[in-house]
Amino acid sequence: MILSWSLFIFYLLGTSYLAWLGFRRTKNFGSFAIGKGDMSPFVVGITLAASTASAATFIINPGFIYVHGLSAFMHFVVAVGLGFCLMLVLLSFRFRRLGEKNKALTMPHWIGERYGSKNVALYFAFINLFSLAFVVLIVGGLSIVMQKLLGVSNILALLIILGFVTSYVFVGGTYAHAFTNTLQGSLMLVVTLVIIISGFKLFFQGSPGFFERIAAQDANLVAWVNPASNLFNSVFSIYISGFVIGAAVVCQPHILTKALYVKSDRAVRQYLIVAIIALVIFFALPLAGFYARLGLSPEQLVDAATGAFRQDLVMTVYLENAFPGWTFTFISIVLLAAGMSTLDGILVSLSTISANDLILNLMDRFGKQRISEERRLALAYKYSHIVLVGIAATAFLICINPPKLLGIFGQLGVYGMVVASVPPILCGILFRDVSLKLVWTSSAVGIILHFLLYFFGARLLPNSNLAFANPGVTSTIAIIVSLMPTLALAWLKSRKEFSKPVSVRVEDC
Numbered sequence: 420m421i422l423s424w425s426l427f428i429f430y431l432l433g434t435s436y437l438a439w440l441g442f443r444r445t446k447n448f449g450s451f452a453i454g455k456g457d458m459s460p461f462v463v464g465i466t467l468a469a470s471t472a473s474a475a476t477f478i479i480n481p482g483f484i485y486v487h488g489l490s491a492f493m494h495f496v497v498a499v500g501l502g503f504c505l506m507l508v509l510l511s512f513r514f515r516r517l518g519e520k521n522k523a524l525t526m527p528h529w530i531g532e533r534y535g536s537k538n539v540a541l542y543f544a545f546i547n548l549f550s551l552a553f554v555v556l557i558v559g560g561l562s563i564v565m566q567k568l569l570g571v572s573n574i575l576a577l578l579i580i581l582g583f584v585t586s587y588v589f590v591g592g593t594y595a596h597a598f599t600n601t602l603q604g605s606l607m608l609v610v611t612l613v614i615i616i617s618g619f620k621l622f623f624q625g626s627p628g629f630f631e632r633i634a635a636q637d638a639n640l641v642a643w644v645n646p647a648s649n650l651f652n653s654v655f656s657i658y659i660s661g662f663v664i665g666a667a668v669v670c671q672p673h674i675l676t677k678a679l680y681v682k683s684d685r686a687v688r689q690y691l692i693v694a695i696i697a698l699v700i701f702f703a704l705p706l707a708g709f710y711a712r713l714g715l716s717p718e719q720l721v722d723a724a725t726g727a728f729r730q731d732l733v734m735t736v737y738l739e740n741a742f743p744g745w746t747f748t749f750i751s752i753v754l755l756a757a758g759m760s761t762l763d764g765i766l767v768s769l770s771t772i773s774a775n776d777l778i779l780n781l782m783d784r785f786g787k788q789r790i791s792e793e794r795r796l797a798l799a800y801k802y803s804h805i806v807l808v809g810i811a812a813t814a815f816l817i818c819i820n821p822p823k824l825l826g827i828f829g830q831l832g833v834y835g836m837v838v839a840s841v842p843p844i845l846c847g848i849l850f851r852d853v854s855l856k857l858v859w860t861s862s863a864v865g866i867i868l869h870f871l872l873y874f875f876g877a878r879l880l881p882n883s884n885l886a887f888a889n890p891g892v893t894s895t896i897a898i899i900v901s902l903m904p905t906l907a908l909a910w911l912k913s914r915k916e917f918s919k920p921v922s923v924r925v926e927d928c
Contacts (some may be wrong), residue, residue: 420570422744422745422748423568423569423570423752424569425758426748426749427569427752427755427838428751430752430755430756430874431583433602434583434587434602434603434756434759435587437595437598437599437601437602438587438591438595438598438599439590439701440584440591440594440595441590441592441593441594441595441596441597441598441599442590442594442595444594444798445589445591445592445593445594445822447796447797447800448524448537448745448774448796448797448799448800448803449552451592451593451767451771451800451803457682458597458680458681460686460689460690460693461601461692462490462597462598462692463597463677463686463696463912464689464690464693464694465600465601465604465605465694466596466597466600466601466677466680467674467677467690467694467695468604468693468694468698468701469600469601469603469604469607469697469757469760469761470600470673470674470708470760470764471503471674471675471698471701471761472697472698472701472702472704472760473759475556475560476704476757477607477701477704477734477754478560478563478564478700478731478734478735478754479556479560479731479734479759479829480563480704480705480808481705481708481711481734482703482708482729482731482732482733482734483495483504483650483705483708483730483886483900484706484707484708484709484732485707485708485712485715485720485730485733487640487645487648487651488619488637488641488642488648488709488712489630489640489642489643489645489652490642490643490644490645490651490652490657491648491650491705491708492705492708492709493657493658493661493662494651494656494657494658494661494703494891495661495856496703496705497533497661497701498657498658498659498660498661498662498700499662499664499665499668499702500665500698501662501665502661502662502665502666502667503665503668503698504695504853505666506665506666506667506669507669507691507694507695508691508695509676510669510670510675510686510844510845510848511675511678511691511846512678512684514675514678514679514844514848515681515687515698515899516615516684517529517533517847517848518676518678518679519682521533522682524665524679524771524773525676525768525771525772525774525776526543526547526670526675526676526768526840526844527539527540527541527542527544527547527775527776528540528761528772528775529541529844530778530840530847531543531776531844531845531920533847534841534853534855534858535855536831536855537780537783539828539859540776540780540782541776541777543776543782543839543840543843544772544773544776544777544780545566545777545842546836546839546862547768547769547772547773547776547836548773548837548841549674549832549833549835550671550672550765550768550769551769551810551813551814551866552560552742552828552831552832552833553761553765553829553833554762554765554766554769554810554814555817555818555821555822555828555829556828556829556830557758557761557762557765557829558577558580558581558758558762558818559818559822560731560758561576561754561755561758561759561762562576562821562841563731563732563735564751564755565579565580565755566733566759566870567735567751568729568748568751568752568755569643570728572815573818573819574784574819576717577818577819578815580758580759580762582811583807583811584759584763585766585810585811587599587763588763588766588767588770588807589804589807589808592678592771592803593767595763596763596764599759600758600760600763600764602756603753603756603760604697604760605754606753606756607701607753607757607760608697608700609753610749610750610753610754611616611700611701611703612700613746613750614704614707614738614750615700615706616816617710617741617742617819618706618707618709621710629709630928631715633652633709633712634726636777640712643657643711648886649886649888649889650885650888650889651886651889654886655885655892655895656885656889656891656892658849660891660892660894660895661891662838662896663836663898663899663923664891664895664898665893666839667838667841667894667898668833668834668836670837670840670844670845671763671768671833671836671837671840672768672769673764673765673767674789675770675844676768677690694756695737696926699771707733707734708733709739710737710741711733711734711736711737713830714741715736715737715740716735719736719740720732730734732776735754737751738750738751738754763875764811766807769806769810770806770807770810771799771803772806772807773797773802773803774799774800774801774803775795775799775803778798778799778802778806779798779799779802781847782798786823792858812890814852827888827890830890830891831873831890834890834893834894835866835869835870837894838859838862838865838866838869838897839862839863839866840862841898841902842861842862842865842901842902842905843858843859843862845887845902845906846858846892846906849906849909850910850911850912851911852911852913852915853909853912854908854912856859857905857909858905860905861901861902861904861905862901864897864900865900865901865902866897868893868896868897868900868901869890869893869894869896869897870893872887872889872892872893872896872897873887875895876893880886892905
């Protein structure tokens with residue numbers, strides 16, 4: 420326990436120093452929200468990868484592989500990974516150009532400027548509040564690791580996590596997020612490789628082979644489609660929904676806005692190369708779920724407090740059994756860093772969006788006096804800090820009694836947000852002239868359908884055989900239904916505009 424606390428305090432001190440460097444470069448709301456466009460592509464690439472590979476990748480997803488087997492691995496690792504990387508490359512370049520042109524500071528700000536509407540920016544500021552579900556997922560997952568590592572209660576773990584991360588984001592904003600993520604991401608890469616290698620010996624332990632031993636427990640665990648799973652029981656729920664939702668989650672504010680941290684397409688290209696190489700390594704981490712299948716019994720994953728099986732415990736219990744004490748301690752510290760690296764990015768985006776696009780837009784709408792641009796930025800800077808504290812307090816209250824499946828809870832909220840965000844972002848990047856009513860309708864239909872199917876899909880469509888308990892399935896259906904007609908109509912309109920004859924006046928000749 421002394422070693423655990425010593426390494427953890429050392430990590431806190433190192434991160435605090437980097438946050439202080441961020442504080443020195445944060446002068447106003449613009450630098451707090453996205454920096455000054457002067458960050459190194461390497462720093463942005465590592466920050467992007469670390470922000471993406473969150474507590475879900477490091478702590479939560481191996482539990483899904485343990486319970487559902489190969490089908491879950493193909494969903495979370497292969498399908499989601501391919502969709503994410505392809506969409507990231509497709510969107511980043513033009514998103515940066517349009518953001519630079521419109522001087523956008525947040526995702527709703529970008530959407531509002533792209534479509535020339537403060538109302539649509541206000542709408543997406545509200546939609547972004549669904550990110551709070553992901554905050555709960557990360558904080559809840561980190562609390563599980565911290566309780567095991569430091570021997571503290573859930574409440575004390577929550578206070579340490581939220582108090583520390585909120586504090587350094589409070590003082591350093593985006594620069595603190597980027598600088599600390601460079602350290603956290605580098606540590607995460609090392610530890611990911613160590614964890615992946617730790618199970619290699621299981622592939623060479625004679626006969627029967629690795630997957631044969633897993634199949635001996637349950638043949639469905641090595642099936643490409645798991646018919647016994649309530650989440651991954653069809654090609655659609657595993658592969659199609661994984662690819663679609665992997666592409667869609669790129670539209671999260673703390674991911675796509677990384678393109679605004681730099682000032683050239685060359686820098687975007689460089690940071691994408693760094694990010695994708697790191698992501699390929701990170702996405703392989705859930706292999707540990709298979710390793711745990713061969714090394715842990717379900718009885719070892721029972722919550723001592725409730726007596727219930729907890730798949731969220733898979734990663735921490737596996738590490739505790741696979742590594743000696745000091746190595747387990749170091750790896751666990753890095754797992755905490757992994758969660759914090761995503762948590763700080765989401766806190767920056769949530770607080771800046773809530774201040775700039777929600778509170779100030781509401782003040783513009785209902786206030787009696789027009790606020791000057793200088794005053795707006797000063798107020799946004801102030802309110803972003805107040806909102807930051809409010810988000811931390813809300814997450815603390817929810818995590819005192821966390822949801823049973825943190826992964827599902829987090830996915831439900833985040834996927835709802837990205838379902839709503841994909842139409843305006845994708846259409847705004849792909850087409851020059853898009854109807855605001857069209858993308859607004861598509862966004863609203865998508866998010867309503869996502870939640871409707873998740874909560875009532877099994878009742879409304881009892882014979883569909885779709886895994887409505889999987890938020891990836893409901894969000895994919897919502898995206899297909901709402902986005903495909905929108906893209907078709909936007910394309911037809913762009914073709915019509917392009918084919919209009921150009922009139923030439925005599926005076927111009």
